[in-house]
Amino acid sequence: MGGGFGGLQAVRRLRRLSVEITLIDRRNFHLFQPLVYQVATGALSPGEIASPLRGIFARDENVRVLLGEVSGFDLSARHVLVDRLPNGAGARAIPYDSLIVAGGSSYSYFGHDEWRRFAPDVKSLESALEVRRRILTAFEAAEVEADDARRSGWLTFVVVGAGPTGVELAGQIAEIARDTLRRDFRSIDTRAARIVLVETADRVLPQFPPRLSRRATQSLEGLGVTPLVGRTVIGIDEASVTIDGERLPVRTVVWAAGVVASELAAALAAESGAELDRAGRVAVGPDLTLPGHPEVIALGDMVQVQDAGGKPVPLPGLAPVAMQQGRYAASAIRERIGGRQPPPFRYRDKGNLATIGRAKAVADIKGLQLSGLVAWLTWLFVHLFYLIGLQNRLLVFIRWTFSFVTRGRGARLIAGQAGTELHNRGGGSLGGDVRSMPEQGEEHESGAG
């Protein structure tokens, strides 16, 4: 269950065995989440970072892809309940011998779900397109705004959370304002845009060594981003953000903070009696199985792995963790079929990467701390390498090369607004669109690699 990083790897490994596989996802595509923010900033188009699941497994006769939403589990009867089937039929029970659950995570608004409509995230394609619409619309609104104070609100952008996604996003918005749009407007100077990056921790990229955080801060400041560290957002509405009691007029806010596990983690915990941690992740054993259910493996962003003594094993919420666990799950099933006990899962840490802008990135690879051009090239290579599909790799490579040479962004389209509804935030159908997105309410963020 789940065609994200973990689920996809599991199926890729399993398909070579003599087994029947059903892959269930409520999306018909695998999404390369680390590049979703580039869709939000017009650098890439949605199709370039997503691959249809049916296409990926078209040649694997033993893989069946099912479009639908998993709504529950019956672990004693060994079936998965699948709802929202595309034909509108009621929920269907899908039986299994072995179950792998990789439902991912979502951004948490720290108990302020009402902020979601004012500050969308960049987790799903839908929300990324909404963010792109808001960013580009803000410049358009500033162009026709006569009032200085209101114009300044349109030209202010706040990114909440200075993990890799927040840093990458803030850097990209700054590049849009400084480079991409510089010559496009007649009434405004887009370079006057203010980009504020708010982080509760005392430095940006808190999961990186302090030296790389300092480098990232310098790069961000060089791009015109104002990092506000050690500061907390306590309010967001249609026209402002309140940071530690200080109200900042702003029309475009993007959320990149906090993670909560898919609600499927709670469903598995309720069925199996497994613990849930504060981030809503279900506890699994060293072999990623649920207590008392050696046939059920849960993995990726939605789990907390415990060692044989029940102590949590700290693992980052990153794609490589989910991918390695997906591959492990396939070999564990193979071992079980052969009547053998799989060895415990072990994570091989390949390091952390974050890009900030053109030729600016930081990398922490097995104690080797890199920044600047070398880190940036590493980042480019790693992301191209892990992108699914040769066509997407080529397209993204060409796009990046063009952008690097021209400082342009090909996908600067304001799509999705109806008639006069060009407003950036708040009520009406736009707020509704954002809240009704299927990804909302369950699914993360983080580093790289």
Ligand SMILES: Cc1cc2nc3c(=O)[nH]c(=O)nc-3n(C[C@H](O)[C@H](O)[C@H](O)COP(=O)(O)OP(=O)(O)OC[C@H]3O[C@@H](n4cnc5c(N)ncnc54)[C@H](O)[C@@H]3O)c2cc1C
């Ligand atoms: C914006 C962003 C940037 C990131 N950048 C990086 C990065 O640079 N480097 C890095 O290593 N990691 C990064 N991550 C983290 C990485 O994407 C996750 O750690 C990884 O996706 C986790 O894999 P997963 O398989 O657990 O979940 P996912 O990849 O999220 O997959 C979950 C799948 O389950 C499906 N699903 C969920 N619920 C249901 C349901 N009820 N029914 C049916 N299907 C369902 C979803 O549609 C999805 O396909 C980033 C994450 C985000 C959000």
